Amino acid sequence: MNDPRAKEPRNHGPQVGRSVPRKETHAKLTGTAAYVHHLVLPGMLHGKVARSRVAHARIRGIDTRAASALEGVYRVLTAADVGKLIPDPHYGPAFHDQPILAIDKVRFAGEPVALVLAYDPHVAQAAAALIEVDYEPLPAVYDEVEAMTSKAVVHEVLKPAGTFPDLKHLAGKRDTNIALDYHLERGDPAKAFAQAAHVFEHTFKTQQVLHLPLEPFVSLADPADERLTIHTASQSPSFVRIEIARLLGWPENRVRVQVPFLGGGFGAKLYIKLEALVAAAALIVRRPVKIALTMEEQFYTITKHAATLRIKSGVDSAGRIVARECEVWWNGGAYADIGPRVTQKSGFTAPGPYDIDNVSIASYALYTNLPPAGALRGFGIPQLVWAYESQADMIARAIGMDPLEFRRKNILREGRPQATGTPMRDAAIGQVLERLAQRMQWQAPFDRGSGTVRRGRGMAIGFKASISPTTSVAIVNVSADGSCHLLCSTVDMGQASDTAMAQIAAEVLGMPAERIAVVHPDTDVTPYDMATLGSRSTYHMGHAVKRAAEDARDKLLALAGELGVPPETTPIPDLFKKKYGMQAGNVIGMGSFVPAYAPTDHATGQSSNVTPYWMIGATGVEIEVDTETGVVTVTRMINVADAGKAINPAVVDTQLSGAAIMQLGFTLTEQMHFSEGQVTNPSLADYKIPGMLDLPAVIENEAVEANEQAGPFGAKGVGESGTFGVSPAIANAIEDAVGVRLTSLPITAEAVYRALRKAAGRPLDDE
């Protein structure tokens, strides 16, 4: 996993703050990096999933005879087979609502109904197409706002997992699509609105999109030796082990989860995806079973929430926001996945990074008959920023104030309470805003274009709390030659966590990061980690790694003391040689970390300590609009973030641009299209992510000089911050350029063109 040829720098100096080349680069560039897709075990069967073709229906019967009769088919499994192994085969991180294979009912088009096993995946695929399901159609609901009151109910009864105290009140609730209603109340919004000089109310919408890692989902379960080993492209190996053990009623140590590199994750590969299905199949047929999804099947697995956001703001005569009311409806699709956490953990930041005394938030997780929605790079924050930063410009424009000045006047300053009541700490909101304004030369004259090409610019700033409280554990193992292993269950899915974690350990141990080999997640070997998600690893696992390295360092120093040699100058190999008489032995350091946390009050949403740290991200863009076609071209994009102290500045830079480019696609080109709940564009040919030619000609990234006092070496997360401001910055720039306001994503050329025609009093009539 580490290139043995990696050269150690001669004079290594500090390891934190150094742009160490990524440890995996050589293996990836030479095609030798291991992925689950490559893995083949003796006697292994390939599984292909037969999926529902309807969005909501009762299953009257499943006819598997033709599929079973196809030559080469080993076995066809349905929920009836799974039920014999696992009496209650429902899984999920927030709700135990998702069946391994559909039981009696399907809730979205694309839901797994049966699994065909064969030695040849092509045979399995052909057989899967032969499975006939007799459906009794049920009324379906697709829109998140309609789902609030719809007669079509996706789940008859709510089944919260019980692991989250704030979901307990939902247990056993019947005939509702509301999987969670989160409320926050602060101050007296009604009174403040009554006294406000101006009141603004707008509704914004975002579309359903998805992660599309270039490595689709893949899992392989091996049932040898009365235990189960799962090789899986997962961002959460520890969760997979615990959840599979729960489903099987086994102790954790009978389930082993191994994760090599991931070809991208972005939140898709969290919790359970294929793992429960491969586990059940492998145990039923007592053979290794591998399921590798196609690119198309990713569209039926997990997506990003479409959302409707209503935001009402009261502003005084000086331009201060005095009251804000936010109502957010999250379209969670047919299974809750982590949606209820998005609803709450992001919901409480819905008023934005602004200092507002009177706030009311209602945030609803809704079930609908669409593919499930979960976490996607930002965990709901980009949807919220889309609303509050679009509105920020609309308000500034309406009251005749410069948008930068309006933000300056209202942003949350250090020490001021956020809407939950938690005081802001080490949150460089003002600094990020000012650096963005400086880079954009906001006060300088701007070329506004001419003729059919009009130019504009816009900015937006957002913030995010870390999901909390979560635990990370790490082990540092020093060998007798002074080389070192780092054991941690953080998954390197392209974000360079192997490199960053090695840098943290190396800094403590006073050696170059190149000398530290990072052991990839293997739950038999690497200790617990909550998951690689939500920009939490650098802070949480970083802390655990630092503590493990400090523990190892302290033990080495103690060993030197015991041996009576100078502790600071004796080379590590000499310590082992002196202790054991030869090159032998180990020194093992352990560290764990869980931050302090105060849960939010169920009625008011208030908490004295809602997050260990805040992530701040802002984006500014310069754009051109072709007024004859509505085509928007982003010519310059600037991403500025507070990432605390950058452990690896080069990686921080690419995390910012990578996140911003991903959000650029969600802003301009990406959209899942549906017909009666069926995705009609499930391929890279018909669902368009940005390519090289779509990128802004100029992209600049900056992590401001900042320090997270509670973070390891002052660091905090950065994987999502680049997503926050992109969408509203572009919408704001469009209004700046051509005077029209777009309130729904994606901002297609046609949407801009139609807005221009409407503004000109010549709306484009449909044919």
Added chain:
Amino acid sequence: MRPFELLEPSSLREALGLLDTADETVRPAGGGTALMLMMKAGVLEPSRLISLRRIEPAWAEISQSADAVEIGALATLSAIEHSGIVRSELPVIARTLRTLANVRVRNVATLGGNLAHADPHMDLPPVLIALGASVIIASRGAERELPVAELISGYYETTLASGELIVRVRVPKQFARFSAYRKITTRSADDWPALGVAVALDREGPVLREARIAVSAAFDRPLRLAAAEAVLRGASIDDEAVLIHAGDAAADEARPIADERGSAAYKRELIRVHVRRALRDALDAQGGTP
């Protein structure tokens, strides 16, 4: 994908013999770039593929006579893109190819396969139609010539009979004509176009003698826009208003189809704007090099 048989005949004659069958599941394969995608998607399940890659190399050659360029149907798109003959005689084709798919696809995909595929989003058909090109079609013991405009009859449909292969494409040299192609995508740059506009203009001094306008992607097959062409016939190239009129005429006569790339109403507006811009491109590009 289901198992299939792959045959690799070494001559065109042998290939035509193998394709002379009533079995519709026997299909020819050129570069296979489109075919493989259809097979992976399960929309095409051939029992036997007749690969053309080993037939005589002459069927991939590019040559010229006094009045035409002849391109073998097995010429790869990148061979055409880089051909000196094509670049000097038909620069619009070389320019168009640079926007078509990507280098890896162009290195493999063949001209004949591209035309026979008849996907309405293809870039070459409108360009070849505007240039007045024709295809030479062979079958066992026979050969016929057909304008490209008459080859494609609908959505993934051609007028090729079973057992027929496109073997050459004949493109008249353009001499004083000048032409342009605009590929319009509405999502990412590498999307299938929402609209393709090809124009070829024949001028005598400052007067347009003839204009050919072929549009694609917004319809089930590439089409000529006769009303817009009529507006331009006999017009002065210095009259900017005539380009606007031509765009309006094109928008009025076109019947675009709505899809996820845009509504019919929006595509009509794109036709209005981009027919005008394509005419402007052609006028500006005259004498230019690819």
